[in-house]
Every structure is written in structure tokens, then in C-alpha cells.
Amino acid sequence: MTETTASRQILTPKRVEMLREYVPFIAIALVILMFWAISGDRFMSMRNWTFIAQQTPVLMLLAFAQLMVVTTGSIDISIGSSLAFSAFLGALGMLWFGDAGLILGVFAGGLVGMVNGLIISLLKIPSFVTTLAMLIIVRAVVIIVSDGTAIYITDGSVSGGTNISSVTAPWLLSMGKFPAIFIIAAIVALLTWIFYEKTVFGQQLRAVGGNEKVLRLVGINVTTFKIKVFAAAGLMVGLAACVNLARAGAATPQAGLMIELDAIAAVALGGTPLTGGYGSVVKTIIGAFTLTIVRNGLTIAGVPPSWSQVALGVLLIAAIAISLNRSKVDVVK
């Protein structure tokens, strides 16, 4: 920023503050314009946007789960494994109990979340370590239980006689396609927004992230609350797993590898400080879309996958450097 009189007047601290609030929105607009300029109609086509609308929901739901946990000042890096576990149990549920058995997938996510919460609260082990351990354990459990094989969801047109691990559920596959997947995601997003912004629970997420000790002093049971938070986030991961099952058409032991990092990145791109106390559902949605669009745009522009990962990392650092309001964060560590 040059030290001209004009810029000094335009960039008053209050305006910088306001600008900072809009960084996620500005970032996504810039990213779209950039890829449009680079790739033209190949990027700005109905087909490509349908693809983006299909790609984003799973990441978005996972980012919601992460947002809840991060707002309280904790972190959950077990969600990638939890996604694979939940999708697998959802598919197993359908094998055992028919279509309604899919709900088992949601509960499986809730169970993993609750175990996380119990370990963190009762054994007082930091969330990073606990969920790291769970990331490893749950992935191993999926591989053990699945014996390394996948369960496929089929539409019935191909009768795979030899493949016993398949469920015929054309309705689920159609749920995984645009527009159904997008509508489901929009409904979940709206409910999450209401939950996060308007309920006592949502408000308490921020309060715990702000000053846990005070809440304990006034007699709020923070321990049980945290278990509930991780369980709620887990249910959201379970839901994301079911959506992923619909989209991918299979529950594989490798599902969701490294996706926990994408979820954290989406939350961070949404301007949420990972230290807790603040957060926004709308900006997290923007963050999830930004991440998907950048990945998609780079692929269309012909950037090799490894380089596009580098670009994503740089984007993440740039976005946080600009949007993080350090006056809201006591210590940067």
C-alpha cells in the first residue's frame, strides 16, 4: 500500500475492518474471474458448474462439522476416517436392513464424534492428539471390517452376480447427482445456519471458544457440552458420508483420505480463526466453494495436480494473512 494521502483516507481502520469481513466473498469473486479469464467457456460452462455443484456438498458438510468444533477452540482431524467408516456402515446398514439402514451411517459418524468428545473431556487429552489417534484407529477399523473391499451402490441395470457386496438403490444414486445433491446441501446449510446463529447451543459454541473458565464458574457443564459438540459434528460427518456414498456410488476403505485437511482449509478460507470464539456458516460455505473452484479451475487450466496443491496452499496462507483479525486473537501460535 503506497503512502499517498488518498489511500490513507480511503483505508481508515474501520474500513479495513469492514473489508476484512468481506475477504472470503472478494476471494471467491476474484478466483472465478481469474479462471474465467484463463479458461473461458471451458470453465464458465453449465456443465462445469454442475460439476462444481456436485463436488462441493460433501466438503461443505464436513466443513460445517469442523466449524462447530473449531468455534469451541478445538479441532477434529479424524473426519476423513470417520467419513469412510460412516459410509461403510451406511452401506452395510442398507445391506442388512434395506434402504432405511442408511441411517446407520449417520449414527456411525455420531458415534466416532462422541468417542472423540469423551476422550477429550474425560481423559483431558487435547483434541488435536485425540482426533489424530482416532484418524489412525478408525481408518484401520474400516480396513479391518471391510476386509479391504468396497460395497457398491448399483442402479440395478447391471446385475453383478458374482459381486455380493452391492446394494441396488437407484434412488440413492440419483440423490448424488445435481440437482438433488445440491438441494440437500442447501437445506442442510440453512438448518446449520439456524442452528449456529439462533440457538442457545450455537451461541454457547462461541462462548466456550471465548472463555471456557467463565462458563464453568457460572455453573455451565462445559464437559458434557463438549461431548455434545463432538457428537453433533460427528453426526454431520455421518450425513456427509451418506451424501458421499450417493455421489461416489461406493463405500470404499480409502474414502475421504486427507479430506479433513480440506475441511479445515474451507473453514479457514471462510475467515474463521482456528483459535475459536468466532465463525460464520455463510463464509464457511464460501470457503468450501472457493476450494472446490480453485481445484477445478486449475485442473481445467491444465496445471498438474501437484502444482495445484501448491497453489491451494499459497491461497490458504494469503487468505488467512489478509482476513485474520489479529486483535481478536490473543496469541498467534
Place this chain on the structure above:
Amino acid sequence: MNDQAVQPLLSVENVSKSFGGVQALRDGTFELHRGEVLAIVGSNGAGKSTLIKVVAGAHVPDGGRIVINGKEVPRAEHSVSHMQECGIEVVYQDLALVPNMTAPYNLFLGRIPRKLGIFVDERKMREKTREVLAQLNVTTVQDLSQPISSMSGGQQQSIAIGRAIAWGSDIVILDEPTAALGPNETAEVERLVEDVRERHGTSFILISHNLDQVRRLADRIVVTHHGVTSREFRRDEITSDRLVKAITLGE
């Protein structure tokens, strides 16, 4: 003051408390009357913190009695929430508020009103907050949607005190209320205490290292020394000199 005729609001008798092998409080004894400001002073480690934490319900005493309005608090029910029900609130010096939340949220901390069971009743919170701020004559807090971390220390302490009195408590314990504040803000908080006492008849227990402040605000001063409430003075009979001697030497 005719102490004999009036039953004290709070009476603490021979209360003791130890942690592990360390006896933090050997004999805590004092009485508090309605509308009175009582200061507890003493050097670090003299037991005053332990004493007020027992009164606030945060510590269960090993021995002694606590009588509120003529009714003894049973040891089994000794807790923060029970003391709150009995009308005792504490304003802790730096742990009192959630910095990233709004003034209404902090005022309603632990008592958030609900709509339909799960939703926050924000209108009720805002209205009540305006009411309490008006009662306290605090005019400087205008924007109720801002996190309180954006407010001055004095404003924050006003909200902390507002929370203590908003729910009709009879006794407010102020733990070093101005230790972190500048002179102007200290004056603001002191005015608030005087005001609340006059208008609501609230009693205060003041813990402070600031002896000038103690002499400005308190009607009576209790000195703790080595875990014993050793001396008691009236405001009119105390000089700084005697107070310092009592604090350091226990005489």
C-alpha cells in the same frame, strides 16, 4: 448502627478450610448486614480468597457455619448454584466475562432465555440489558451487538456488576474489582457500587488491596491474618497506619 437488634443478612462463623496439608483458612468469622459494604483485607496468602470462595460456594468448608437470613447452609448443599439461590453473586476480577460475546449474552450468562426450547430469545435479552444498564446509570454502553472485548475495562466491569445485581441478589462479592482498571474507570466502578447500594439496598463484600478504596467504600473492615479473621474496624475508627499494622502484623 444497632447491630444487636437486627439479624445479620449473612453470618460466617469459625469457618475453616485446608487444601491437602495446607490450612488456608483456620477461623473465618464475620457478619454482613443489609445495605452494608464490608471489606476484607489481608496480605497475600492470608486466606481472604479462600474465605470468599467458601462464601460463594466454590469451596466447601471443612468446619464452621454459614448462616444466610437466619438459615444455616447445610454442608451437603454447599455449591455455587445454591449460594446463587440464596442471593449471593460474585464478580471475579478477570474471569467474569466472555470477551467475544455481547453485553446481553454476558449479562445472561448461564441464564440464557429460550424460545421454543432451543432458540435464543434475543429481544428479551436486549430489553433486560437496557433496563439493567439504565438502573446502573451506565450510559456509555450503546451498541449491544458488539463483543464486550471492544469495550473499556470500566464498561466491562459495569456489565459484570450488572450481572451480579440483575437477578435480585442481596449480596455481591467483589473480588479485586478495580485491580486491572485505570483511575477514571476505578472511580466509575466505585460510583456504581455506592449507587447500587443506595438504590437497591444490596450488600457488598469487597476484597481489595487498595486501602484508600477500602476506606472510601467500606462501612466495616475485616482483617485476615494467617488464615484468621483477626481484627475488625469501623470506617470512622480506622487510620491507614493501624490498618497496615493489622494487615502485616495481625495486631
